[in-house]
Amino acid sequence: MGRPQSLAPNPYKEVPFMEMCKAGKIQYLKPRLGAQGAVAGFTTRHEGVSRPPYNSLNLGSNTLDSSHNVEGNRSLLARSVGATLDHFLTVTQVHGTDLLVIDAPNSELSHFLKLECDGIVTNQPGICIAVCIADCVPVLLHDPVQRVVAALHAGWQGTAANIAGKGVEAMVTLFGCDKKDILAAIGPSISGCCYEVDRPVRDAFKKAGMAWDLVAKEHAEGKWMLDLAAANRLLLSDAGLSASQVQGTEFCVSCNQELFFSYRRDGGDTGRQVGFIMLEEQQ
Numbered sequence: 637m638g639r640p641q642s643l644a645p646n647p648y649k650e651v652p653f654m655e656m657c658k659a660g661k662i663q664y665l666k667p668r669l670g671a672q673g674a675v676a677g678f679t680t681r682h683e684g685v686s687r688p689p690y691n692s693l694n695l696g697s698n699t700l701d702s703s704h705n706v707e708g709n710r711s712l713l714a715r716s717v718g719a720t721l722d723h724f725l726t727v728t729q730v731h732g733t734d735l736l737v738i739d740a741p742n743s744e745l746s747h748f749l750k751l752e753c754d755g756i757v758t759n760q761p762g763i764c765i766a767v768c769i770a771d772c773v774p775v776l777l778h779d780p781v782q783r784v785v786a787a788l789h790a791g792w793q794g795t796a797a798n799i800a801g802k803g804v805e806a807m808v809t810l811f812g813c814d815k816k817d818i819l820a821a822i823g824p825s826i827s828g829c830c831y832e833v834d835r836p837v838r839d840a841f842k843k844a845g846m847a848w849d850l851v852a853k854e855h856a857e858g859k860w861m862l863d864l865a866a867a868n869r870l871l872l873s874d875a876g877l878s879a880s881q882v883q884g885t886e887f888c889v890s891c892n893q894e895l896f897f898s899y900r901r902d903g904g905d906t907g908r909q910v911g912f913i914m915l916e917e918q919q
């Protein structure tokens with residue numbers, strides 16, 4: 637693996653960046669919350685069967701890639717992490733903050749695929765929950781004490797609407813989690829080096845009361861470079877998680893074409909990587 641082009645100094649300080657590793661044939665970034673009873677990661681585009689421009693581990697069904705290829709890729713990932721394809725669960729992401737909560741055994745999950753929401757929270761083992769990403773920020777949460785996990789999709793709209801904080805609150809209010817026990821991982825997204833935004837994005841962040849100047853730099857009249865991962869780090873801090881509970885990555889998906897899909901870089905016609913997490917069955 638080559639050195640990432642956009643190697644940023646680690647803003648997390650208290651926690652090292654997550655490591656690249658392999659499960660079966662799948663190469664993925666492994667956060668430390670993928671331990672203590674959970675399997676978790678952020679996939680790369682390596683392996684899989686999809687042809688260009690979806691080459692090759694395209695896990696997103698909302699692309700023009702063949703559904704057979706996507707299903708084959710999902711099956712490969714599911715097998716590699718010890719899940720089954722019918723328990724690999726994504727939803728229809730719409731840049732909102734609604735969450736799907738699964739708090740009881742459910743053998744039939746396929747009807748959730750069309751559900752419009754941007755995160756999944758569950759205390760059920762054996763369900764590999766995932767969010768599809770090609771620039772936006774994937775956020776994973778894990779409480780190893782109450783045994784609850786969450787996968788959240790945060791583009792600029794979901795970030796401005798604080799889906800990260802809502803994920804934490806759902807774990808606390810619905811499952812009795814203690815914020816001190818929740819570990820978070822912010823996966824690879826388009827970084828401040830490559831993510832130019834304009835006034836409507838800034839206005840949405842300011843309207844939401846976010847510290848815009850801490851997460852964006854103006855580089856031309858009415859144009860800013862926005863660090864979405866940093867914004868989500870702030871939201872997790874506001875939600876009550878300390879810096880030592882949050883892990884991140886140095887990778888910008890746009891700068892690292894060999895490893896990641898990027899919607900902006902590839903002009904919209906590209907695949908999707910995922911952030912996934914699954915509670916393991918207790919021994």
Ligand SMILES: [Zn+2]
Nearest residue numbers: 829830888891
């Ligand atoms: Zn970049």
